[in-house]
Amino acid sequence: MKGKDLISVVIPAYNAEHFIKNAILSIFKQSYRPIEIIVINDGSTDHTLDIIESLENLVPNKEIYMKIINLKENKGAANALNVGFKEANGSYICWLSADDIFINPRKLEKQILTMKKNKTLWSFFEKYYIGESINNAILMGNSYKSKILSCLSSISTDFLFLFIIYSNPINGSSLMFHRNCLENYGSFDPLLRNVDADGDLLMRYALLKIKPAIIKDVGVFYTQHPFQTSKKIKEMIYGCDLTRVRILKLLEEEEILKELSKLIALFLLSAIYSGKKIHLAYPFTSEFLINYMINNSPGLKRSKLLNKALIETTQHIESLGLSRDNFYKDVEEKSKSDVFENFKILLRERRKKL
Secondary structure, eight states: OTTSOOEEEEEEESSOTTTHHHHHHHHHTOSOOOEEEEEEEESOOSSHHHHHHHHHTTOOSTTEEEEEEEESSOOOHHHHHHHHHHHOOOSEEEEOOTTOEEOSTTHHHHHHHHHHHHTOSEEEEEEEEEESSGGGOEEESOSHHHHHHHHHHTTOHHHHHHHHHHOOOOOGGGOEEEHHHHHHHOOOOGGGTTSSHHHHHHHHHHHTTOOOEEEEEEEEEEEOOTTSGGGOHHHHHHHHHHHHHHHHHHHHHTTOHHHHHHHHHHHHHHHHHTTOOGGGTSHHHHHHHHHHHHHHOGGGTTOHHHHHHHHHHHHHHHHTTOOHHHHHHHHHHHTTSHHHHHHHHHHHHHHHHO
């Protein structure tokens, strides 16, 4: 290990017997050394643990270290990741979902070199493959929108925040963090369990003005299968709305939303005008933002486009059978989490320095 930084890779695994082997083997194939692999068995009830333990004997050389942590109770990926991050010894830490793989054998090598060169605290790969198998995978992140994100995010983290609000283009398994980033600016919020914990973390980093390094290459293969949380559409919409409205309410209280509102209005109006129903992706988020814009911008009160979008958003919430009262109770509850309380302090400290 002398002379080279250790990279820790954390894998949260819950009932992942069909996928965990390929995930771990993909780390074995990485060109970079040394690597520490930390697998968090998050209360699995299938053969996940047996498979992990069998792979301990296949570690290819002494520069790969493997540790297994067993949690008796399943508390979700966000909690499992935090447990793994705390146990990690690496100067650089990343994570790999148990059902994904590092498809690029130089993924870790490219990432750590780029972060050191640019002196950044976190990074991600611009592109990734998605599909039920590698043979029928589709390349993501090669669109015009992704190229715009890369360009604008290098200018200001406000643009990164804006993109994540409505369309998080960053694959979680492609992320890498410097240890100082997690220790100084916060990690995942365990109260969010399995839904949008990474999106929430990256929105917080963007608002704290922590710029990422973006590697313009393919990093991971994202496996689609019927068991993953992202297939539970209603649960995903609700969870993503919760993380976004929680942050937006704080920005309103701190009068930061006023500074971002023109940028958000331009983005939202352009999307609605183009015929894209982007405001229906996260309806509670759209309802909050549209009401804020109408109430705080006299010129927008008469916008037929915004008022029509507000009606559509309200109808969409009703069609999903979601309770507005219950949603805002959940927002209030999640806003009291230790992770979010710490973020409030960091955000206020950053504001004082401006």
